[in-house]
Structures are given as C-alpha cells and as structure tokens.
Amino acid sequence: MIIMKLRILSCATFLCSLAFAASQGKSSPVSTTSASDIPHLRKQGTATQLIVDGQPFLVLGSQLSVNSATNLEYWKKVVWPRIVAQAKLNTVVAAVSWAKIEPEEGKFDFSVLDGVIRDLRTHNLRLVLLWFGSWKNGLSSFAPDWVKRDFERFPRAQMVGGPLPLISAGPGRPRVQIAGSRSIELLSPLSDANRDADARAFAALMRHIKAVDGQQHTVIMIQVENEVGMQGDTRDRSPLANQAYAGPVPKELMDYLEKHKDALSPELRQVWEAAGFKTSGTWEEVFGQGRPTDEIFMGWNLARYIGRVAESGKAEYPLPMYVNCPQFGFGKEPAPLLRGGQSGGPMPDTIDVWRAAAPRIDIFAPDIYSPDFDAWCAKYTRSGNPLFMPETNGGRGSALKALYAFGRYNAIGYSPMGFDRSLTPDNDQISGYDLIAQLAPLIAEHQGKGTMSAVLLGPNDPPQKIQVGNYTLEVAFLAPRVEPPPQGTPLLSAAIFIATGPDEYYAAGNDVSVTFSPNTPGPPLAGLATVEEGTFVNGRWVPGRRLAGDDAGQGDYLDLRKRLAGDPDRGIQRVTLYRYR
Numbered sequence: 001m002i003i004m005k006l007r008i009l010s011c012a013t014f015l016c017s018l019a020f021a022a023s024q025g026k027s028s029p030v031s032t033t034s035a036s037d038i039p040h041l042r043k044q045g046t047a048t049q050l051i052v053d054g055q056p057f058l059v060l061g062s063q064l065s066v067n068s069a070t071n072l073e074y075w076k077k078v079v080w081p082r083i084v085a086q087a088k089l090n091t092v093v094a095a096v097s098w099a100k101i102e103p104e105e106g107k108f109d110f111s112v113l114d115g116v117i118r119d120l121r122t123h124n125l126r127l128v129l130l131w132f133g134s135w136k137n138g139l140s141s142f143a144p145d146w147v148k149r150d151f152e153r154f155p156r157a158q159m160v161g162g163p164l165p166l167i168s169a170g171p172g173r174p175r176v177q178i179a180g181s182r183s184i185e186l187l188s189p190l191s192d193a194n195r196d197a198d199a200r201a202f203a204a205l206m207r208h209i210k211a212v213d214g215q216q217h218t219v220i221m222i223q224v225e226n227e228v229g230m231q232g233d234t235r236d237r238s239p240l241a242n243q244a245y246a247g248p249v250p251k252e253l254m255d256y257l258e259k260h261k262d263a264l265s266p267e268l269r270q271v272w273e274a275a276g277f278k279t280s281g282t283w284e285e286v287f288g289q290g291r292p293t294d295e296i297f298m299g300w301n302l303a304r305y306i307g308r309v310a311e312s313g314k315a316e317y318p319l320p321m322y323v324n325c326p327q328f329g330f331g332k333e334p335a336p337l338l339r340g341g342q343s344g345g346p347m348p349d350t351i352d353v354w355r356a357a358a359p360r361i362d363i364f365a366p367d368i369y370s371p372d373f374d375a376w377c378a379k380y381t382r383s384g385n386p387l388f389m390p391e392t393n394g395g396r397g398s399a400l401k402a403l404y405a406f407g408r409y410n411a412i413g414y415s416p417m418g419f420d421r422s423l424t425p426d427n428d429q430i431s432g433y434d435l436i437a438q439l440a441p442l443i444a445e446h447q448g449k450g451t452m453s454a455v456l457l458g459p460n461d462p463p464q465k466i467q468v469g470n471y472t473l474e475v476a477f478l479a480p481r482v483e484p485p486p487q488g489t490p491l492l493s494a495a496i497f498i499a500t501g502p503d504e505y506y507a508a509g510n511d512v513s514v515t516f517s518p519n520t521p522g523p524p525l526a527g528l529a530t531v532e533e534g535t536f537v538n539g540r541w542v543p544g545r546r547l548a549g550d551d552a553g554q555g556d557y558l559d560l561r562k563r564l565a566g567d568p569d570r571g572i573q574r575v576t577l578y579r580y581r
Contacts, residue, residue, distance in 0.1 A: 037053070037054060038214070038217060038317070038318070038319060039051065039052045039057075039217055039219075039220040039221065039319055039320060040318075040319075040320060041320050041362055041363075041386065043448075044056075044447055044448045044449070045447070045448025045449045045450070046384075046410070046448040046450075047386075047410035047447035047448025047449075048384070048386035048410070048412065048448075049410075049412065049444065049447060049448075050220065050221065050320065050412045050413070052126070052217060052220050053217055055444075056444035056447070057126075057220065058090075058406065058411075058412070058413060058436065058440050058443060058444065059090070059091045059126075059128065059220075059221075059388070059412060059413020059414065059415065060088060060089055060090045060091060060402075060413070060414065060433045060436060060437060061089060061090070061091035061092060061093050061128060061413060061414070061415035062083070062086060062089055062092065062093065062394070062415055062416055062417070062418070062419035062420070062429075063093035063094070063130075063390055063391055063415045063416070063417045063418070064079065064083075064092065064093065064094045064095070064418070064419075064420045065417075065418050065420055065421050066095055066132070066136070067095075068094065068420050069094040069095060069096070069112065069113075069116050070097065070100055070112060071112065072111075072112055072115040072116075075112075075115070075116060075119070076119070078420070079420045080119060082419060082420045082421075082422065082423075083125075083419065083420060084123060085425045086419050086425055086426065086429075086430060087425075087430060088430045088431075088433035088434045088437055089125065089419070089433065090125060090126060090437070091125060091126040091127070091128055091220070091413065091415070092120060092125055092126070092127055092128070093127075093128040093130065093223075093390055093415045094116065094127060094128075094129065094130065095129075095130035095131075095132045095136075095226075096112075096113050096129060096130070096131065096132065096205065097132040097133075097136075097142040098131075098132065098133045098134070098142055098143055098144055098147075098198065098201050099142055099143060099144040099145065100112065101113070101201065101204075101205060102144055102201045102204070103144060103145075104144075104146065105144075105146050105197075108201075108204050108208070110205075110208050110212075113208075114212060117212065117213060117218050117219065120218055121216065121218050125218075126217075126218055126219075126220045127218050127219045127220065128219075128220060128221045128222075128223065128390070128413075128415070129209075129219050129221075129222050129223070130222075130223040130226060130390075131202060131205065131222060131223060131224050131225060131226075132225070132226055133198045133201065133202060133224075133225055133309065134187045134189075134194060134195075134198045134225060134305070134309075135186070135187070135225045135226060135227075135228045136225070136226040136227070137226060137227045138186065138227055138228060138229045138230070138231045138342040138345075139184075139185050139186050139231065140156075140185055140186050140187045141185065143187060147187070147194075147197060148185075151183070153193055154187060154191065154193055154194050154197065155187075155188050155191050155193075155194070155238060155240065156183040156184060156185065156186060156187060156188055156238070157183070157184055157186040157187070157188040157189070157230060157236040157237075157238055157241070158181045158182060158183050158184065158188075158236060158237045158238040158241075159181060159182065159184055159230070159231075159232045159233035159236075159237055160181055160233055160237055181237045181238075183238075184231070184232065186230070186231065188236055188238050188240060188241065189236065189298075189301045189302045189304075189305040190236060190238065190240035190241045190244055190301055191240060194305070195305045195308055195309065198305075198309050199308055199309045199311075199312040199313075200312070202224070202309050202310075202312055202313045203312040203313055203315065203316050205313065206222075206312075206313035206314070206316040206317040206319070207316040207317065209317055209319075210316060210317035214317070219319065220319070220320075221319060221320045221321070221322065221388075222313065222319050222320070222321045222322075223321075223322055223323065223324055223365075223390060224306055224309055224310050224313070224321050224322070224323055224361070225306055225309070225323060226324060227324060227325060227326050227342060227345065227367065228302050228306065228323070228325075228342065228344070228345050229298065229302070229325075229342020229343050229344045229345040230298050230342060230343040230344055231342055231343075233343070234291045234294035234295060234298070234343045235294035235295075235297055235298045235343060235344070236298065236301070241301075244297075244301070245282075245283055245297055246282060247282065248280060248281065248282060249280070249281065249282070249283055249286045249287075250300070251280075252356060252357075253300055253353065253356050253357070254279055254280060254286070256352070256355070256356035257272065257352070257356070258279060260352060261277075263383060264352050265348060265349050265350070265351060265352055265382065265383075267292075267348075267349035268296070268349055268350060268352055268353070271287050271288065271292045271293070271296070272286070272287060274288055275287050275288040283296070283297050291343070294343060294344075295343045295344050295347075295349075295350060296350060296353055297344075298343050298344025299344045299345070299346070299350040299353040299354060299357075300353050300356075300357050301344070302344050302345070303346070303353060303354040303356075303357030303358040303361075304357045304358065306323060306358055306361070307357055307358025307359065307360055307361060310358065310360045310361055311360045314360055320362045320363065321360065321361055321362055321363075322361065322362060322363035322364065322365045322388060322390075323345075323346050323354070323358075323361055323363075323364060323365065324346075324365040324366070324367050324390050324391065325342075325345040325346045325347055325364065325365070325366060325367065326342065326345070326367050326369075327347070327366060327367065327368060327369075327370050327376055346364040348364075348376075348379035348380055348382060351364050351382075351383070351385065352383075362386075363385065363386050363388050363412070364380065364385050365380075365387075365388045365389065365390050366379075366380045366389060367389075367390065367391035367392065368389060368391075368392045369391075369392060369393055373401050373404075373456070374404075374456055377404075377405060377408070377409050378409075381409050381410075386410075386411075386412050387405060387409045387410065387411040387412065388411065388412040388413050389405060389411065389413065389414050389415060390413075390415050391415065391416075391417050392414070392415070392416055392417065393416060393417070394416030394417065394418070394419065394422075394426045394428075394429050395416075395426060395428060395429065396428050397428075397492045398416050398426075398428065398429050398432070399428050399429050399431060399432020399433070399435075400432065400456065400492050400493070400494035400509070400510070401414075401456065401492075401494070402414040402429075402432055402433070402436060403432060403435065403436060403454060403494050403495070403496050403508070403509060404454045404455070404456040404494045404496070406436060406443055406454070406496070407443070407452055407453060407454025407496035407497070407498075408453055408454040408455070408456075410447040410448055416429060434571075435508055435571045435572070438535060438536040438571075438572065439496070439498070439506070439508060439536065439572070441536075441539050442498050442500070442506060442536075443496075443498070446498050446499075446500075450467075450468075450469075451468060451469050451498065451499040451500075452468065452496070452497065452498045452499070453466045453467075453468045453473075453496075453497055454494065454495060454496040454497065454509075455475045455493075455494060455495055455509075455512065456492065456493075456494045457475070457476075457477040457492070457493045457494070457512065458477065458491060458492060458493075459477055459479070459491050461477060463475060463476035463477075466497070467519060468497050468498075468499050468505070469499025469502070469505070470499070470502055470503065470518065470519060470520045471499075471505075471516045471517060471518055471519060471526060471577065472516070472517045472518075472519050473497055473514050473515070473516055473517075474514070474515045474517070475495060475512050475513070475514050476512060476513050476514075477493050477511065477512060478493065478511045478512055478513050478559070478560075478561045479511070491511075493509065493510055493511035493512050494509050494510065494512075495507060495508065495509025495510070495512045495514070495560050496508050496509060497514070501576075503529075503576055503577040503578070503579075504574070504575070504576050504577075505574070505575050505576075505577075506572060506573070506574055506575075507558060507560060507572070507573050507574075507575060508560075508571055508572040508573070509560050510560060510561070511560065511561050512560050512561075513553065513557045513558065513559055513560070513561075514557055514558040514560065515556065515557045515558075516528075516558075516577055518579055522579055523579040523580050523581040524579075524581060525579060525580050525581060526577050526578070526579050526580075527555050527556070527577065527578055527579075527580060528552055528553070528555045528556070528557075528558065528575055528576075528577060529575075529576040529577055529578045530546070530574070530575065530576045531546070531547040531548065531551075531552040531558065531573060531574070531575045532544065532545065532546045532547060532573065532574050533545050533547060533571075533572065533573050533574075534572060534573075534574060535571070535572060536572070541574065543574070547573070558573065558575055560573065
C-alpha cells in the first residue's frame with residue numbers, strides 16, 4: 001500500500017497555489033505579463049480551462065441586474081456596497097449596452113465602463129462583460145435610439161398575426177388580436193445593415209477594452225448579445241426572412257452537417273434523418289415542415305449575425321467569447337411575446353448549427369433556472385463544449401450545484417443572478433464559494449484528468465457510483481442533522497472528490513456517506529486509514545481534528561453530514577485508505 005505523505009502534498013499544493021492565488025482574486029489583477037498573454041481558453045485533458053495571467057481561473061461570480069452598471073452614482077451608492085458584502089466573489093458579470101456607448105452614430109462614450117473597471121480593480125475583482133447590442137432576452141430594447149427610429153434602414157423581425165404584447169394589456173386595455181404579420185421590437189437577423197452597425201459598435205468596444213485593460217486583464221471574457229431568439233413565433237416572417245426561407249439551405253451548413261454527420265446532436269440528426277438526409281434543397285425540403293425546421297433556420301441566421309459581430313470584436317482584442325441561452329426545449333412552441341421562450345437560440349439541439357455559422361464563438365452557455373440541473377449540464381458539455389453558467393438561481397442549493405458543476409463537469413465558472421438586488425448577503429452561496437475557493441488549486445490541477453468527480457443527490461435518489469482514481473466510490477444521500485430547509489425548498493446533497501494519490505482523497509460537501517471499493521488488482525476490501533478535517537489557507541492544508549469512530553463511519557464509510565454554511569472546519573476532509581482481505 002502506497003500513501004502519499006501529507007508533507008509532500010502540502011508542499012506541492014502550496015507551490016501550485018502561490019501562482020494560482022492571483023487568478024482567484026487573492027491579489028491585485030494588475031499583471032506583469034506581456035500584453036499578448038491575454039485571457040484565453042486552454043485544453044487540459046478532457047477539460048477546457050480559462051487562463052488568466054498564465055494560470056487557470058475559476059469564475060466565482062454573480063451577474064448583476066441588467067441596468068446596474070449604467071450609472072456610476074447608482075453603482076457606487078447601491079450596487080457596490082452589496083457586491084463588496086459578497087466577500088467570496090472573484091468576478092462580477094455586468095452589462096454594457098449599445099445605446100449607452102454609442103448614443104449618436106459613430107460617437108462613443110465609455111466613461112461608465114471605465115469607472116466600473118476602475119472600481120473592480122480597486123477590490124481585486126474581474127469582469128465578465130455582457131454586450132447588450134442588437135438583442136437582450138430576445139428583443140432589441142438596448143439598441144440606440146437612432147437605430148430604433150430608423151426602421152427602414154434597420155428593419156424589424158415580423159411575427160404572424162396574434163395578440164399584441166402582454167405588456168399592453170391592463171385595466172381598460174384589453175389585448176388586441178390582429179391579422180396577418182406585424183413587426184415586433186426585434187431587429188431582424190436577416191438584415192446586413194443591422195449586423196454591420198452592431199459589429200462596428202462591438203469592434204469599437206473591444207478596441208477600447210484593449211486600450212484600457214490590455215495589460216491589467218480585469219475583463220476576462222465577453223458575452224455577445226443576450227438570450228437571443230424569436231419571441232411569439234417560431235421564425236422571423238419579414239420579407240427578408242421569407243425570401244431566405246424559401247431559398248436553398250446555405251452550402252456552408254450542409255457541408256458542416258455532412259462532415260459531422262455521425263457526431264451531430266441526436267435531436268438535430270433525427271430531424272435531418274426523418275427528412276431523408278438530403279444534402280441540398282430548401283429548408284423544408286432538407287429538414288421537413290414544422291417548428292424544428294423554423295428553429296434551425298433561425299439558429300443559422302442568428303448565429304451568422306452574431307458570429308460576424310464576434311469576429312469584428314476579436315479582430316480588435318480576441319478575448320474568449322460566449323453566447324447564452326434560456327432553456328425551453330427543441331421544437332417547443334415559443335411563449336407569448338415578452339414572456340420568454342425564444343426560437344433559434346443555442347439550445348443543445350442546435351449547437352451544431354451555431355458551430356457551423358459562428359466558429360469564433362468559444363462557449364455555448366446555459367442559463368439554468370430549471371430543476372433539471374444535471375440534465376442541462378450534461379447536454380451542454382456534449383461534444384467538448386466547456387461549461388460556463390452565466391445565470392442561475394442563488395440561495396440554498398445553489399452552492400451545492402456550483403460544487404457539483406466544478407467537480408463533475410469541469411466548469412469554467414458559475415454565476416447566480418442578482419446579488420446586487422438583495423439587501424442581505426447570500427450566506428449559503430458565500431459559504432459555498434469559500435469552500436470552492438479553498439479547493440480551487442486542486443480543482444484546476446485535476447480538471448480533465450479522471451482524478452476528480454462529484455455527485456448531486458436528492459433524498460429519493462439512489463446511491464451513485466463514480467470512479468475516481470484507484471477506487472469506485474458509492475455515494476448515498478444522508479438526512480441532514482440540521483434544521484430542514486423552508487417548506488417547498490428541495491433537499492439536496494452534493495460532494496466533490498479529488499484523488500491526490502493512489503490511496504488519498506480530499507472530499508468536501510454535505511449530507512452524503514461514501515464507501516470505497518478498489519478497482520485495481522490487489523486485496524478486494526478498502527478501509528479508512530486516516531480521516532482528518534481541515535482547511536486550505538493560502539493553498540496550504542491545515543489539518544484540524546482527526547476523526548474516527550462515529551465521525552468516520554467506524555472506519556467503513558466517510559460521513560459528510562453537514563451543511564456548507566456554518567461549521568467551516570467540517571467542510572473538507574482528507575482521507576487515506578488501506579486495503580485488506
């Protein structure tokens with residue numbers, strides 16, 4: 001039996017973390033690296049990592065509410081005190097709008113953005129910047145007035161006749177049904193003028209970011225547009241769109257589908273197969289009639305538009321760029337206008353269409369508010385897509401999901417929505433981020449290597465078996481010993497496991513029991529040799545109590561029955577194993 005000595009591990013971990021600490025917000029983001037070493041993505045095994053100042057960086061963030069960073073006085077008086085209270089954040093996810101930076105065509109104002117960047121540097125925080133350009137939540141409310149007013153030059157999308165927007169209804173204001181098609185407040189993705197105006201503004205933004213931040217690297221990633229898609233209808237019905245829909249499927253898309261035929265998402269492949277795997281023809285000839293074809297059409301045109309915007313920005317300053325998408329389901333009827341449910345966004349079903357149309361987009365990111373958290377994570381990591389979660393719920397359970405996303409799916413980052421809207425700190429999320437920040441050097445070291453995994457369990461879920469290193473771990477839900485969560489809040493347990501030696505693991509989480517079974521030749525049984533709780537301080541393992549008896553399952557199983565919030569010394573356990581027969 002070989003057991004890695006704690007002294008060796010602590011030394012290696014300490015050396016790794018010295019370089020890593022700056023990337024986790026523990027020291028100033030001001031960089032001494034060359035300007036060419038900008039934030040970028042890098043493969044490590046099966047994982048993709050975000051590299052900032054030469055080191056892997058795990059985004060522990062919060063997305064601000066949409067207009068929080070549009071006024072510096074509001075930012076300083078209202079937003080900033082609440083963000084500072086979230087002490088374990090290392091990143092803020094905030095928006096800049098096209099209307100704010102280009103109030104007149106060709107005249108740009110970056111003063112608010114510069115103030116936000118300056119304040120973030122003061123507190124050693126990074127920024128993921130959202131570009132609210134042509135679209136935000138599937139509509140075009142953040143486009144400048146000079147674009148909105150000139151509807152001849154900048155045409156709108158159109159939808160089939162239906163009720164006017166729900167926002168128009170109210171006391172004495174009934175919804176009105178209209179016939180035919182009508183324009184909606186959504187710039188058509190089929191318009192070159194719309195695309196080129198957006199692309200010029202985005203290029204100016206990226207050029208400015210390079211000028212003011214090319215050395216410091218406060219801005220680490222860019223979201224291009226926000227939750228794009230067609231609302232209230234399955235596709236754009238404008239004359240431009242109808243003409244394109246009646247025409248042939250672009251050769252670039254057909255070439256991509258043929259080349260990647262065996263690796264396409266099963267949903268897209270099924271639609272194509274049902275129509276006979278044709279390699280040319282109109283959209284309905286190639287993909288058949290119905291909502292899925294409309295979504296494929298919209299996905300292609302949205303992606304071509306956004307891909308050109310991203311390309312113009314990367315020509316100025318090639319930061320990693322992603323697009324985000326709310327989760328509704330392929331081929332589902334879009335919800336009424338202004339009530340969500342977009343057609344054509346980068347759902348897992350049509351990511352291949354987006355890849356063909358927008359190769360400069362690096363990540364397709366899910367906004368997960370659905371209870372099917374694991375299912376969406378799995379779908380969004382198909383075909384090597386890195387997992388970055390720019391929007392999700394905070395509060396109880398969110399910290400557990402973050403731990404699971406980093407441990408099971410090698411996530412680049414996690415960002416609940418709206419810390420700035422709460423008057424009180426989100427203590428559950430802060431505690432979870434504290435735990436992840438402690439483990440960040442180990443997580444980064446083991447991403448993509450098969451030596452790390454995680455579980456997420458509810459009280460009715462069966463035990464999960466996961467292989468980590470030389471052992472198979474069977475992880476079961478344990479009822480918590482603390483007060484139950486408020487009524488209606490689901491019980492969840494989660495834990496992460498990192499194999500740091502042949503018979504050594506670090507484990508962290510709550511409300512699970514863990515048994516170990518060897519999966520290499522040798523004696524068939526495994527027992528717990530040493531179990532100790534502790535913390536990582538500046539990357540160095542500081543052991544606390546040594547556990548045995550009831551606190552260590554009498555040597556048969558690991559007991560991680562605790563909450564992430566409170567009792568921080570029970571957050572991480574180090575365990576060594578021995579084998580016998």
